[in-house]
Each structure stands twice: as structure tokens, then as C-alpha cells.
Amino acid sequence: MHESILCVILYISMACPGERILALTEYIHAVNLSFSYQNEPEAPQVLKDVSLSVEKGSFVAVLGHNGSGKSTLAKHMNVILLPSGGSLFVNGMDTSLEEHLWEIRQQVGMVFQNPDNQLVATVVEEDVAFAPENMGVPPEEIRRRVEEALRTVGMWDFRDHAPHRLSGGQKQRIAIAGVLAMHPDCIVLDEPTAMLDPRGRREVLETIHRLNRESGMTVILITHYMDEAAQADRVVVMDSGTVIADGTPKEVFSQVELIRSAGLDVPQTTDLVHWLRTEKGLDLPADCLTVEEAADAVAKLFS
């Protein structure tokens, strides 16, 4: 069945040249993806018929409250979990095929929530070297990659420190460097800032935005912070295993009622504008995300 889907995709992409480029830039492609933890029919479905495409080089935020299935979706992208139904393609490779496992894991780096539980070594540079060591990269090349990765996240000066002496934000940047040393095309971050203080959050977010901007890295950020999602190119909102909204931050957050129904909040500015529109009947655009945009819109209204 997977092959047939692949064939269809290939056929379509061959048939029309315009579509072909689209198919090639699609980095992660989920087709009717379903997942449940037990193989019984009554078991609750964590993911229901999720279809999603992520383009190469984009910055996508996946938003949802606890239990919405957003982490489960992330775990499919790295073949930690296999779909119960439907399929997921990473760079054209079907994740359910065993032979693609290591290739996909190397191309899609994964960063988890708790920085303490993903660092392996007692020295920072040894930890960053862990992934390339596992991949069998020659020693000189590992050294080069470690330096490059640590410089990218701005932690080169801490290369001989012990991880347990670093702050949460620094540890999380080391974890990102550890993934970058694999030279992945895409990184998936599963609530990387949930356990960090505001300063650590800022450090981590700046790092991943820079990676996306400067190296063209595809970033998939799983989060429940609205302000983090608002900075992405695209926001996917999940609720009880399905995608309920998908679009630019402006498109998504202007649907205030829908977001609220998923148990989420909209950014404060959007909330204020929404209140002014519905309760006070002011003629303001619904898609104000930043304070500046809202202030400009209000100023325009009164001038």
C-alpha cells in the first residue's frame, strides 16, 4: 500500500513539472497518519488521519495542549514510533521500512524537553561527538564537526566543561549542537523550552531561528507557548489527535474561537484586538500579532 502511494506521488510529480518541484521541496510528508498505543480497536487513537507536509527550509511550529498528539507526531518523524495506519515520508523515504531507519535518524535530529536526560558524556565536546562517533565518522572529521556545531550554538568556549555545571539554556544548546554534529537536514524540537527560565528560552529560540535563517535548516518546533509559535513561518494547531488549523501565524491566531476550543490561548495582543472587535465593535484587522501592529491599527482607526 505504501508503495502504491509513493507511486502515485511519483506519477503526479512526473506528470506535471510544476507539481514536481513541489514534491521535491516537501521534506516531511504525512499521509492519513494514525497512531494508537495498543493494537486493539478500542484503544484511544492518539493520532487520527493526520495529513501534513513540511517544506524544506521552513520553520513550522506545532501547537497543542497536553495530550493533543503533538509529541506523538514528532516521534514519528524520527521513527521512534511507527504509524498504526497511513504513512509518513521523510525526504521521500517511508519511515515504516527498516532499511531507512538510520538514514532518517541521521537526517532528522531530535531535541527533547529535559536537557539533563539527553546528554550522555561528562564533557561537553565528548557529548557533541557522540552522534558522529555512532555514525562511524573518522576522528579528524568528528573534531571538525564538533567545533562547527559548538560554534554555531555559541558554546565553543565551554567545550571542556562538565554539562552539569551549565545552565538549562546552555545544556539545551549543547543538545542542539549534539544533533547538528550529525549534519541533519531537519531538526525536530519537542518542547525544548518547557523546563527553561526566560533567559534560557530566549537563548534556545534565538539559536534555532538563526539555524533556520542562516543554514536553511528545516525546523519543527513542538510547543505550547503562543509567542514561540507566533515567530514561526507556519503554525499547525493540534487537538485530540487531529490538525484543526494550519497556516501562517496571522491566519491561525485570527481564528480566536477555534484556538480557544482547543484549550489554547491566543497571544495577548490578538486577544485584545479580538475583544475590541467583538465586544466594542471596532473595525480592526483580526490578524494583529505584535504590539506594534495592534498600535498601528488602532492609531489608523482614530486618525
Add this chain to the structure above:
Amino acid sequence: MLNDITLGQYFPGNSPLHKMDPRIKILLTVLFVVSLFLVSDPLFLIAPVIFIGILYLIARIPVRFLLKSLKPLIPILIFTTVLNLFFLPGDVTLFSFWVIQISDKGLLNAILVLIRIVCLIAGSSLLTYTTSPIALTDGIERLLSPLGKLKFPVHDLAMMMSIALRFIPTLIEETEKIMSAQKARGADMETGSLVQRAKALVPILIPLLVSAFRRAEELALAMECRCYRGGEGRTRMKQLKLHLRDLWGSLITVILCGGMIALGFLL
């Protein structure tokens, strides 16, 4: 109180001893310890005592560090010394009082055992003082690697050791947090009988154990995500290379230990 622990006993430094290859250091320590036990005359033990003293000077490790590592062994030292001194029959009785008799052999043996144990501790401590735990693990892994051909899980053991080292500070921090949390809920850990205090530890150990399991699961996941699949096909960033100082260190130690052993057999 648990805050500032150093991993193992490593005393960071820049001496030639610190820079020596961990594999060589481990092997030389084993040789040194073995030769200590092949010498039967306390006179010949003067050489290793001086040797160890010089090494401590070269490594610039303060004497109080050595005393600290000897401290837990004081009861054993006293016990063996007393046993040898008072209860070993010899040809000449030097001193006699009630049931206690000190013979020449007893005195000699007591001194011999005392020096041996002190040298043993000093020698092996020197290894852990001058070698970081990670270098030590590395050295052990590489020394044992021939055993890998006999299906002995060398890499797995070394990995476990280094992960244990990595998580010691994390778990200590966690223990502190749990202890504070339990104290805030009125747990009393400092008073009461031994049994009561042991029972008071249960509410600390259980959460610690549970969280250790959770950490282990997450770590395994993170390791798999970073393409970990055991020791096969794995390369290492840090390559161990032998330097001139390793050669010199080996030469000196081998000659000294060889001399000790030879004299031990001859006499």
C-alpha cells in the same frame, strides 16, 4: 553538603603524570601493586616508598589528599598490624607481657604489611588523582578491547560506566531536592533510632528510583535518536597516542618493579 562533589578523586593538573596515557598508567599501577606483594624484606620496600613520594611531588598532589584516602583504611591498618605484631610466633621474643608476645618475625611482618598497604593505596590513588574518570573509562575500554573478540561486552560496560559517571551529579542534585521536599512535608531524617532513620530514607529512595527509571528511558530514546546502536562501527573522536613520556615512565617503573621482584626472588 552534597553540592560540590568532584567526580571520583580526580585532582586536575598539568604534570607529566596527568598527561600520561591512561592505558599505560593502569598497566604500570597493576605492575607496581603486584611487585609490592612479591617483596618479603621491608628493606626493599624503601625503594617504592621513595618512588611513590617522588611521583606525588611530580604530580603536585598535596599530602593531605593522600591522608584523606588512607583515612577509611585506618581500622584495617591497625587490625592487621596488631594481629601480626602480637600473634605471629618467631624465634626471638622481643617483648612479653601477660598473653602478648612480640617476636622479631611479628615486628618485621607488621612493618612489611603496613608499608605494603600504604604503598598500595598511595599507588592506586595516584592513578585516580591524575586520571579523569572519563580517561580512566577510556583506558579500561581500550585495554579490555581484545576481550571483545571473545564476545565480552567491553563497549557496553564502558558505556555504562561513563553514563553512571555522567549521572552521579544529576542524581545527587535530585536527592537534595527530594530531601528538601520531604522535609518541607515534615519528614524527620536526623533524629530517632537507627531503624527509624533508615525508615525515613524510604520516602527519599522511592522517588529517586522512580525518577532514575524515567531518566533512563528518556536517555535511551535520546541516544537512539543520535544513531546509537552499540559499539559496532563506532569511531572515537579522542584517539589515544603514546608519547615519549609514556615510554620514560614505563621504563623507570618497569626497572624499579623488576628490580624489586628479582631481589625478592633472589633473597
